[in-house]
Amino acid sequence: RKEVEQDPGPFNVPEGATVAFNCTYSNSASQSFFWYRQDCRKEPKLLMSVYSSGNEDGRFTAQLNRASQYISLLIRDSKLSDSATYLCVVVDSNYQLIWGAGTKLIIKP
Amino acid sequence: EPEVTQTPSHQVTQMGQEVILRCVPISNHLYFYWYRQILGQKVEFLVSFYNNEISEKSEIFDDQFSVERPDGSNFTLKIRSTKLEDSAMYFCASSEVRLAGVETQYFGPGTRLLVL
Numbered sequence: 236r237k238e239v240e241q242d243p244g245p246f247n248v249p250e251g252a253t254v255a256f257n258c259t260y261s262n263s264a265s266q267s268f269f270w271y272r273q274d275c276r277k278e279p280k281l282l283m284s285v286y287s288s289g290n291e292d293g294r295f296t297a298q299l300n301r302a303s304q305y306i307s308l309l310i311r312d313s314k315l316s317d318s319a320t321y322l323c324v325v326v327d328s329n330y331q332l333i334w335g336a337g338t339k340l341i342i343k344p
Numbered sequence: 345e346p347e348v349t350q351t352p353s354h355q356v357t358q359m360g361q362e363v364i365l366r367c368v369p370i371s372n373h374l375y376f377y378w379y380r381q382i383l384g385q386k387v388e389f390l391v392s393f394y395n396n397e398i399s400e401k402s403e404i405f406d407d408q409f410s411v412e413r414p415d416g417s418n419f420t421l422k423i424r425s426t427k428l429e430d431s432a433m434y435f436c437a438s439s440e441v442r443l444a445g446v447e448t449q450y451f452g453p454g455t456r457l458l459v460l
Contacts, residue, residue, distance in 0.1 A: 276433075276456075277453070277454075278435055278451035278453050279387060279451055281448050281449075322386075322387065329400055330392075330400070331389050331402070332379075332387075332389055332449070333389075334387040334388070335386060336385065336386040337386065
């Protein structure tokens with residue numbers, strides 16, 4: 236089983252729609268969780284941290300389910316500029332970032 | 345806004361040659377990292393560096409790799425004898441504190457290395 240697993244997509248979504256994707260992780264001792272966004276051939280940029288109680292930042296909502304070992308990202312009112320690859324990142328007990336392969340999102344006008 | 349910079353943006357080299365990838369972390373950051381991303385694949389951790397020594401390294405970071413902080417600003421990754429499979433984007437990152445909570449690692453724009 237992969238350490239961090241994501242549906243590669245692509246998710247093709249019309250502008251204005253809501254889209255959600257999950258990420259599962261295998262190590263129950265994982266410490267922290269993040270969503271990064273990566274545009275084509277660019278560096279990853281932190282989108283948001285994922286807190287145990289769930290957190291929201293504008294149109295983005297992240298949630299953590301420790302029992303089932305997954306995190307989720309919800310994007311409301313999607314915009315063309317949301318098109319990117321969304322990377323799930325899990326921090327293990329050695330403080331190493333373990334990266335998912337990413338979910339590609341395409342927002343269509 | 346301060347940012348991590350990397351040079352060169354692109355590097356083409358012959359198999360067996362040595363390359364040095366350079367990074368200038370954000371000035372008040374204490375922890376430095378190198379990652380690589382083979383085209384179309386996930387980001388992979390290589391090494392972390394703190395207080396002038398390696399703090400963690402992955403299985404990928406074998407004897408052909410080394411890191412150095414030669415002065416107060418630069419952080420370098422050396423690949424001694426490049427192989428075809430070293431072709432990838434190499435990202436440098438830095439953080440103010442150890443990533444134990446929600447502290448952010450800031451990434452540089454990357455160096456695209458192509459080994460022929």
